[in-house]
Amino acid sequence: MLIMNEKIKAREVELTGLNGESLGIVTREEALALAKSHKADLVCTSLFSSPPPCKLVSRGQAKQVAAKEKKGHNETSGPIKVKEFRLSVHIEEHDYDTKLSQMHKLLAADKAVQPVIRIQGKEGEAARKLLERLVHDLAEVGKKETGIQVSGKLATVKLLPI
Incomplete structure (x- = not known):
């Protein structure tokens, strides 16, 4: 004041x-x-x-x-809002493209995104590959804050805008 x-x-x-x-x-x-x-x-x-x-x-x-x-x-006050996207390991190509474009728009608008994949049984490696593909496809607008984490029933990665 x-x-x-x-x-x-x-x-x-x-x-x-x-x-x-x-x-x-x-x-x-x-x-x-x-x-x-x-x-x-x-x-x-x-x-x-x-x-x-x-x-x-x-x-x-x-x-x-x-x-x-x-x-x-x-x-500067407050944390960056993170938008979470839920995907499945067996996602179809069209759905993947839709989620990818939504994440691309948010990252371009300086917002963080966090794709989350729910996994069952031995889907961990497939989930990791899907997240690596997402990170690669979003490399021009976002960068990883955390590494790809596969634990329990979830696989996730946090992407920050560049």
Whole structure:
């Protein structure tokens, strides 16, 4: 959250000028008067010290910087959504092509995919070959995050967009 101008409630602030020069400890009113005379905003950089450090920033620039930081933070927060695709070892060619094109579209749109093959009995090697084929066919838009994992009743691999 950005605290600026009249919202700063401290009696005294440690002020930094427009060019980064230290102006020392001044009263809130003096700092606001300086900001007004320089056509700038008074922005509090930290609330955890006394007196709070504040700086003069060109009018409107502080909000733009805060909006950019918030936007950048929102994009990086949270894990990448992974779309799971269920296949079978005995998949027909047309169905394989359909799933392949769906995965291709998602990877091209910067989304991760995870093909999962349910296996029974001795189908493990066939499932591994099918996943290797999928990875090879999607190599231009995606790369393996994990190796091909065959365990128990499932064979899976996670693909991330390039």
